Amino acid sequence: MLEENKVNHYLDFFDLAPEELMSLFSLAKERVLKEGDVYVKEGSTTGKLAYIKSGLIRCFLLKENGEETTVLLRWEDQFFTAYDTVLFNQASRFTYQAMEHTVLLEADYQVFMDFLNKNSKFSKAKDYFLISMLAEMMERVESFVLLNPEERYLRLLKDKPNIVQRCPDKYIATLLGITPVSLSRIRKRLANSSVAVPQKMK
Amino acid sequence: MLEENKVNHYLDFFDLAPEELMSLFSLAKERVLKEGDVYVKEGSTTGKLAYIKSGLIRCFLLKENGEETTVLLRWEDQFFTAYDTVLFNQASRFTYQAMEHTVLLEADYQVFMDFLNKNSKFSKAKDYFLISMLAEMMERVESFVLLNPEERYLRLLKDKPNIVQRCPDKYIATLLGITPVSLSRIRKRLANSSVAVPQKMK
DNA sequence: GACATTAATTAACCTTTGTTAATTCAGGCC
DNA sequence: GGCCTGAATTAACAAAGGTTAATTAATGTC
Numbered sequence: 001m002l003e004e005n006k007v008n009h010y011l012d013f014f015d016l017a018p019e020e021l022m023s024l025f026s027l028a029k030e031r032v033l034k035e036g037d038v039y040v041k042e043g044s045t046t047g048k049l050a051y052i053k054s055g056l057i058r059c060f061l062l063k064e065n066g067e068e069t070t071v072l073l074r075w076e077d078q079f080f081t082a083y084d085t086v087l088f089n090q091a092s093r094f095t096y097q098a099m100e101h102t103v104l105l106e107a108d109y110q111v112f113m114d115f116l117n118k119n120s121k122f123s124k125a126k127d128y129f130l131i132s133m134l135a136e137m138m139e140r141v142e143s144f145v146l147l148n149p150e151e152r153y154l155r156l157l158k159d160k161p162n163i164v165q166r167c168p169d170k171y172i173a174t175l176l177g178i179t180p181v182s183l184s185r186i187r188k189r190l191a192n193s194s195v196a197v198p199q200k201m202k
Numbered sequence: 203m204l205e206e207n208k209v210n211h212y213l214d215f216f217d218l219a220p221e222e223l224m225s226l227f228s229l230a231k232e233r234v235l236k237e238g239d240v241y242v243k244e245g246s247t248t249g250k251l252a253y254i255k256s257g258l259i260r261c262f263l264l265k266e267n268g269e270e271t272t273v274l275l276r277w278e279d280q281f282f283t284a285y286d287t288v289l290f291n292q293a294s295r296f297t298y299q300a301m302e303h304t305v306l307l308e309a310d311y312q313v314f315m316d317f318l319n320k321n322s323k324f325s326k327a328k329d330y331f332l333i334s335m336l337a338e339m340m341e342r343v344e345s346f347v348l349l350n351p352e353e354r355y356l357r358l359l360k361d362k363p364n365i366v367q368r369c370p371d372k373y374i375a376t377l378l379g380i381t382p383v384s385l386s387r388i389r390k391r392l393a394n395s396s397v398a399v400p401q402k403m404k
Numbered sequence: 405g406a407c408a409t410t411a412a413t414t415a416a417c418c419t420t421t422g423t424t425a426a427t428t429c430a431g432g433c434c
Numbered sequence: 435g436g437c438c439t440g441a442a443t444t445a446a447c448a449a450a451g452g453t454t455a456a457t458t459a460a461t462g463t464c
Contacts, residue, residue: 013439035453061348062345063348067447069347069348070347071343071344071347074345083336083340087333087336087337088337117322117325118322118412120319120320120322124320127332130329130332130333130336131289131332133336134285134289134290134332134335134336134339135290137336137339137340137342137343138285138339140339140343140346141273141274141339141343141346142263142273143347144342144343144379145271145272145273145376145377145379146263146271147376148264149450149451168410168411168412169411169412170411170412174347175347176347177346177347177452178452179452179453180411180412180413181412181413181414181451181452181453181454182450182451182452183412184412184413184414185413185414185450185451186450187413188413188414192293196412274457279441323431350420350452351420351421352420370440370442371442372441372442380421380422380457381421381422381423382442382443383422383423383424383442383443383444384420384421384422385442386442386443386444387420387443387444388420389442389443390443390444391420
């Protein structure tokens with residue numbers, strides 16, 4: 001279900017025996033999305049926990065004026081949930097959409113967590129999902145209070161250089177808290193400067 | 203150790219028996235800080251989980267140029283940790299300082315979590331700390347991608363109207379991702395407009 | 405290939421923010 | 435009270451971002 005090197009990583013990371021890890025994976029089923037497919041729609045109440053084997057998922061919010069604001073992007077080897085539903089038990093305000101061909105491992109969040117709670121061997125694995133999301137959100141907040149838009153863009157490129165080939169600029173712009181026009185100007189400034197920056201072209 | 207109405211709230215919220223809740227509190231000890239006291243210093247590696255009974259804590263980062271950036275504010279009835287230490291096992295990049303007379307309940311994070319892990323009755327309580335922090339960080343991120351600085355300021359006032367009496371503007375400014383000068387201008391714009399806004403004076 | 409559609413860039417203009425510095429305000433202290 | 439210190443405000447200017455619209459580029463479709 002997962003490549004061997006990743007299996008080994010998780011065995012080590014979660015400090016589990018192979019059969020324990022397998023019992024975890026047995027709770028999950030594979031789900032394939034093609035580019036543009038909506039995984040979770042705004043208003044949905046399905047509480048899934050998903051691991052991205054490959055691909056790219058965009059979480060966005062539809063504003064009253066009809067504009068979409070990208071709230072987060074998730075890519076291969078990351079977990080995500082419709083957190084409105086899973087954490088707060090409410091209908092999702094967000095839509096989760098595949099930006100490219102994407103393969104997920106998905107499990108029902110509650111079933112999965114109940115399973116983890118039954119055995120304290122899993123306590124580390126259980127914390128992992130929440131902590132890794134928390135870590136990323138913290139980093140996000142830090143980037144907003146510490147960096148200006150240009151610096152946030154550079155940091156994103158550093159974190160995920162190929163994101164510009166995989167996701168349209170207009171979605172990246174709102175993720176950074178700016179407009180597409182402004183991102184375009186930032187790109188131009190950087191191109192004219194001496195800063196080396198990942199290029200567009202697919 | 204805690205007022206009765208809050209005890210009842212937590213009994214209900216965590217779905218625990220009184221003696222179970224008490225066994226939790228027995229792990230914590232009270233700590234009193236006066237205005238200006240540093241609770242956790244940059245570079246510290248003490249992994250504490252703290253609950254704020256009363257008061258206000260500012261978490262800030264010292265930049266190379268000597269300026270302080272407020273990363274988060276925590277107030278009464280909220281939990282916080284030096285998350286660099288607790289989540290990532292590294293020295294804290296941040297300093298946590300009391301902005302006013304503050305009373306904490308503090309416990310060693312690892313001891314506390316190990317205790318919670320021993321009994322699945324506590325699984326809900328255990329998730330609570332992580333989930334409530336995650337929720338707040340998510341909200342923070344949303345406010346940065348969806349709102350402009352003025353709107354973020356208004357939202358903060360809505361969340362915690364008395365924050366302006368309790369915390370100097372310069373700290374609030376960096377929390378919002380702007381400069382004190384800019385916050386001052388925003389305040390002026392709002393004062394001259396018809397928007398009702400909590401006033402300064404102590 | 406021609407056409408339609410959408411994304412990205414560019415331009416023009418206005419607003420806001422950052423920066424630096426001067427000024428005013430408020431609180432603490434003798 | 436008068437003085438000191440730091441916070442907040444104000445001013446002046448430069449830099450950046452938002453908005454709208456026009457133009458160009460890229461992509462998909464027939």
